Amino acid sequence: MAPEWFVGNAGSKEFWTEERCYITELLNDPASPDASLAVARVEPGVTTQLHKLVGISERYIVRKGKGVVEVDGIAQLLDVGDQAVIPADTAQRITNTGETDLEFYCLCVPRFRPGSYVSLE
Template structure:
């Protein structure tokens, strides 16, 4: 990255992923391959798809709601606002939104998230 910049909120849009969550990519630029930042929204009662990010570590910062985090190598645990989760590169992971409130968290990836690093680990629906 060579030039400083500000990304305005009105430039961003939310989209739905088959991973069963809504995403706003706040920062994900090819000219800054070191990191990306996304806001993830999971509907109440929803569990995201079991997956791994090949070669990419992730940090979740829980902003709103309660969840049950599952990360390979760690016992499942409940998380809530202010909690952070480190997910090593290549670790299987998923999160469930608990209760009646949406689960909202920031996902910070290093290096930046690219679709090619995503590997779904659930069998395809027949």
């Protein structure tokens, strides 16, 4: 039997969301309620759905590609290694402005729960 602090690989696969991007959840488990971690992938020319996360702050960390993130109506260019710190309950979306997929880590605090997602479109 594994210790209670161990979270095994659940074999998470990439899935499509209504947000207009692909998500691979790396960590989103009740055993780790303080945070979740996912990789988002946005295809070239696509802008994700304008949305907010109720009670959850989010940090985007770009690992591939480039884009423009909009947080609370303010746009900012993002490139590999750049981060966007998005407070809870704040309108957000991201556009892939490059010719290849835009990929970024999504670190949510506390962990992401589907009921916290609110479309603003």
